[in-house]
Amino acid sequence: MSGVVAGVDIGSTTAKCVILGEGSRVLGKSLNPVGVDIVKDAEHALEAAVQDAHLSRSDVAFVTGTGYGRYKVYFGQLVVTEISCHARGANFLFPGTRLVVDIGGQDTKAIRINERGEVVDFAMNDKCAAGTGRFLDVCANALGCDVGEIGPLSLQARHAVKVTSTCTVFAESEVTSYVSRGKDPKDILAGLHASIASRTLSLMQRVGVEPEITFTGGVSQNEGMVHALGRRLGVPVNVSPLSQYLGALGAALHGWERLPGGAA
Amino acid sequence: MPETGGSSETPGGAAPTFLHDARSLQRKLVEEYYRDLEANERPRRPVAYMLVGGNLAEILRSFGFEVVFPEIVALNCAIKHQSLDNILHAESLGYGLDVCGYVKNDLGLQDLGGKTSFGRIPRPDVLVCSFSGCYVYVKWWEALAESYGAPLFMFDVPYMREEVPRKEDIDYLVGQLWELVHFLEQRTGQAFDMDLLKRVLIESRRAEDGWVEFLRAGRLRPSPIEAYFESIFYMFPINVLRGTPEAADFYDVVNTEIRARVRDQTYPLPEEKFRLLVEGVPPYTNYRAFWDFFRKWGAVSVVATYPKVGGLFDRGFRHDPARPFESIAEYSLGAYVNQSWPLRRKIIADYVKEYQADAALIHGIKSCRSFTAGQGDLRDWLIHDQGVPTLYIESDHEDPRYFAPAQIKNRMDAFFESLEQRRAVAIAGGRTPA
Numbered sequence: 208m209s210g211v212v213a214g215v216d217i218g219s220t221t222a223k224c225v226i227l228g229e230g231s232r233v234l235g236k237s238l239n240p241v242g243v244d245i246v247k248d249a250e251h252a253l254e255a256a257v258q259d260a261h262l263s264r265s266d267v268a269f270v271t272g273t274g275y276g277r278y279k280v281y282f283g284q285l286v287v288t289e290i291s292c293h294a295r296g297a298n299f300l301f302p303g304t305r306l307v308v309d310i311g312g313q314d315t316k317a318i319r320i321n322e323r324g325e326v327v328d329f330a331m332n333d334k335c336a337a338g339t340g341r342f343l344d345v346c347a348n349a350l351g352c353d354v355g356e357i358g359p360l361s362l363q364a365r366h367a368v369k370v371t372s373t374c375t376v377f378a379e380s381e382v383t384s385y386v387s388r389g390k391d392p393k394d395i396l397a398g399l400h401a402s403i404a405s406r407t408l409s410l411m412q413r414v415g416v417e418p419e420i421t422f423t424g425g426v427s428q429n430e431g432m433v434h435a436l437g438r439r440l441g442v443p444v445n446v447s448p449l450s451q452y453l454g455a456l457g458a459a460l461h462g463w464e465r466l467p468g469g470a471a
Numbered sequence: 472m473p474e475t476g477g478s479s480e481t482p483g484g485a486a487p488t489f490l491h492d493a494r495s496l497q498r499k500l501v502e503e504y505y506r507d508l509e510a511n512e513r514p515r516r517p518v519a520y521m522l523v524g525g526n527l528a529e530i531l532r533s534f535g536f537e538v539v540f541p542e543i544v545a546l547n548c549a550i551k552h553q554s555l556d557n558i559l560h561a562e563s564l565g566y567g568l569d570v571c572g573y574v575k576n577d578l579g580l581q582d583l584g585g586k587t588s589f590g591r592i593p594r595p596d597v598l599v600c601s602f603s604g605c606y607v608y609v610k611w612w613e614a615l616a617e618s619y620g621a622p623l624f625m626f627d628v629p630y631m632r633e634e635v636p637r638k639e640d641i642d643y644l645v646g647q648l649w650e651l652v653h654f655l656e657q658r659t660g661q662a663f664d665m666d667l668l669k670r671v672l673i674e675s676r677r678a679e680d681g682w683v684e685f686l687r688a689g690r691l692r693p694s695p696i697e698a699y700f701e702s703i704f705y706m707f708p709i710n711v712l713r714g715t716p717e718a719a720d721f722y723d724v725v726n727t728e729i730r731a732r733v734r735d736q737t738y739p740l741p742e743e744k745f746r747l748l749v750e751g752v753p754p755y756t757n758y759r760a761f762w763d764f765f766r767k768w769g770a771v772s773v774v775a776t777y778p779k780v781g782g783l784f785d786r787g788f789r790h791d792p793a794r795p796f797e798s799i800a801e802y803s804l805g806a807y808v809n810q811s812w813p814l815r816r817k818i819i820a821d822y823v824k825e826y827q828a829d830a831a832l833i834h835g836i837k838s839c840r841s842f843t844a845g846q847g848d849l850r851d852w853l854i855h856d857q858g859v860p861t862l863y864i865e866s867d868h869e870d871p872r873y874f875a876p877a878q879i880k881n882r883m884d885a886f887f888e889s890l891e892q893r894r895a896v897a898i899a900g901g902r903t904p905a
């Protein structure tokens with residue numbers, strides 16, 4: 208199995224791994240929370256994905272690390288930023304993609320790409336977790352919901368409240384103030400999603416909004432957010448069940464190109 | 472705004488072999504400057520506080536003043552990791568989070584007694600707000616005047632919207648310079664000596680010629696100089712000691728060394744992969760880490776705007792002993808921060824061409840209200856109008872709390888990755904590398 212490569216994406220909250228085989232087929236994947244020992248988390252991510260692919264570690268010919276913990280993927284042969292990896296991954300899943308929007312646990316990125324999946328320009332939120340996955344976690348907690356429920360609940364809203372702040376630090380008090388004013392949690396959730404969409408749009412505008420737009424990162428699994436973003440943009444956004452793995456997938460694709468005779 | 476390079480460390484890890492004579496002489500000049508300031512006892516020379524941009528050092532020097540530049544003291548504190556204590560102290564006095572870090576370092580430091588690891592900074596006898604390109608300067612100097620009870624001279628410099636200064640503006644400034652002379656005569660009891668000023672200006676001009684020769688070396692391929700990080704070390708004499716023979720002699724040493732580098736093919740990096748234009752004040756608190764982020768990618772800054780805050784000498788300006796006050800007035804008008812955005816953009820576009828820059832990097836300062844304002848638009852203009860790939864990074868010059876290494880490194884890495892990819896595609900003649 209010499210044509211097997213792996214991409215390991217160590218993000219701020221989760222570690223993901225994708226195993227690719229001949230024809231760039233996804234053979235296996237894994238997703239685990241990251242703890243304090245990033246080196247171990249990276250190893251576990253690879254092991255779990257290898258198992259998922261019913262392979263053994265020695266079958267993997269090339270490993271690429273990406274994400275904030277990319278330099279801790281000691282067993283890897285290549286390190287690429289998640290910006291390049293999301294670009295590559297989005298181009299692979301949706302070749303018409305010109306703009307990638309990635310909302311992860313602690314940051315948001317807008318990446319403009321060309322037809323080859325190369326980065327043309329990018330913008331990221333600054334040293335602040337406003338409007339990211341972490342913000343939604345805190346809001347879900349404040350409303351006593353599971354984070355998996357908030358997207359579907361937001362879609363049932365009738366009169367979305369107007370939320371102005373997406374500050375993670377003040378999220379709890381913001382939510383509590385709406386609850387104490389008797390607002391329906393579904394309407395609060397719809398307002399929260401819409402405010403993140405607005406904030407994300409301004410980031411996207413910095414690099415230029417051009418369809419197709421592919422939405423990636425953990426928050427892309429939230430259907431309320433997919434809806435809010437599409438509505439704000441006026442065009443639907445691409446999402447895939449693999450969206451959360453796009454960094455790891457892109458890393459694997461970068462690795463694939465390094466294999467002798469490799470072409471994704 | 473510039474750097475004294477008072478640090479005894481060489482940023483960026485192991486010292487590149489070329490940082491020898493010039494760098495050790497620069498260190499010596501810095502150390503002597505601060506030592507002299509601290510030892511300025513009996514008979515005590517008067518001390519003037521001034522700003523770097525468009526400064527009036529020659530006039531003050533002709534009156535025998537010791538000149539202190541609080542911006543330079545502030546960035547020296549930052550590079551020595553001493554700025555945060557001063558900033559926190561200023562915040563405890565009521566200065567807000569968004570007040571310029573230079574201001575807070577200065578006010579905090581003085582309220583704590585003026586002691587730094589490189590010497591005690593004396594109190595001012597006069598305050599010359601020598602420049603008004605940033606409105607923060609005016610308020611800062613007013614706050615200093617109030618806290619020291621020192622007399623304040625405000626030099627009002629009109630903003631530049633045209634490349635060639637107008638005669639009315641020059642006349643307006645020359646009039647103010649005569650007022651300054653009168654102000655200083657009253658404060659010192661000394662008569663103004665025009666001949667002495669002219670002699671000082673001859674030395675200034677000599678230093679300016681040498682400084683420009685150094686900066687222009689960035690046009691060579693590969694560049695024998697690091698036009699951002701290295702220039703910042705060598706800015707000290709042109710900004711702080713300009714008008715002294717030591718400053719002029721210093722650039723002779725620098726340029727001898729640069730010529731030797733070209734002869735011996737000793738360059739800032741073994742391989743110059745990317746030639747960068749850099750705009751903006753550096754993150755002094757993490758200078759070393761910031762430089763490393765560049766070097767790792769084989770990126771050399773061949774031209775930078777920041778070393779021009781003390782004067783756009785490379786655009787042709789020189790102090791002129793034959794037209795002393797007029798040339799000082801032109802100098803003040805021509806400070807980089809005093810240029811309107813269309814003029815600043817023109818300078819940058821010219822630099823990209825003259826220095827064959829492949830890409831641009833802008834470092835914005837969170838707490839800056841002037842130099843940084845408009846840099847977001849500059850980024851867009853460089854990318855869309857000029858076709859220059861540009862990265863915008865934000866942190867702070869003084870406040871280490873704003874420097875997020877992982878995020879900055881991530882942006883840098885992604886930027887250089889995309890440049891490498893584009894280059895590979897171009898080399899492959901437009902074919903996809905995959």
Ligand code: SF4
Nearest residue numbers: 571605839840841842
């Ligand atoms: S230009 Fe910016 S950094 Fe300089 S004094 Fe003004 S606000 Fe501070």
